[in-house]
Amino acid sequence: MQDTQTLLSITRLKKHFPLPRTSLFRPRPYLRAVDGVTLDIKKGETLGLVGESGSGKSTLGRTVLQLYSATEGSVRYFGREREIELTKVKPKDLRALRKDLQIIFQDPYSSLNPRMTVGQIIGEGVFTHKLSLKGDALREYVLSVMKDCGLQEYALHRYPHQFSGGQRQRICIARALALKPKFVVCDECVSALDVSIQSQILNLLSDLKEKEGLTYLFISHDLSVVRHISDRIAVLYLGKIVEIGEAEEVFSSPRHPYTVALVSAIPSIEGGKEGKDRIFLPNNPPSGALPSGCPFHPRCFMAQECCKKGEVPMEKVGEGHFVACHFARIPTKEKEDIAKKRKDI
16 A cells, blocks of 8 residues: 555656667667656655766756656656656656656756746746636746745846846746645756855755745755755766665665765765765766666775676665665765775775
8 A cells, every 4th residue: 555655656667768770770779867766755755866977867866757768667746635756757747747746957047948037937837727717816826936036126127148047947946836836856956056045045945945835855966965954865977876765864874885885985074984985987987878787886995796797676674765786784984994995906
């Protein structure tokens, strides 16, 4: 029986993109951007999604919302009276669900219509979904949303090209939150902002989550930001979840070698554990066909022959803490020592 606290249930979700043929006599190759992701997102939580560039974070977020059609798998939504399988919803019916499911895009330059004013951009969704706001009432509502997102009243009749990158990102945030959605994919939504504005937006997102009961999939490369805002964290590598657990548990006791390396890269001005002994991973993630077995084994400082064969199942190492690694139960300190010895060789 489905947990009543689950808002979205993702099962074996895949998104493969076709690549150019290398030969007429060989099957078409595919880029497996998302490759069998399974996780549940609970109502009212912020699930942080971290990983290197090219790991499939944005693709996963867009596939969950069906901005990209899924190659395989299911995404079940429980935010309405009945369970809805998003991968099977027709386009005309999916449009009605857009009020519940919103996204804040990573690039504010390409995601805003240059021919519309800020007021029109923010109010368009409100008008389209018929939220019973017209005339002065709609204007006042748009102004209140702008104020919440740090935009001044004078911006109402201006165009996107008249704003900086950070201000454009705030417009994108205001547009998404204007519909009072239940689930929001935040795709690097604070990466274009100054540090002081980042804090303002993160606090705003936290306040709105408490006030409106919002649920976030928070995608970011900034691990410090993810740690601050997330309840749980999922670590993605080459389209696969390699570790998932409570935020503090994952950061204080990472178990997958990839997570250990990511946490070691967090900068610190206090000379503490984080950032002191950084683990440098060799090479870059492969951009073509994925290796067999564990996808991380070509770069892993703990790789053994067993890592090259078969799919590595998720192993429970703590309450709500799961790791896809043959050496999941080896303590973090031992992994750090092994990485240091291999670097010294």
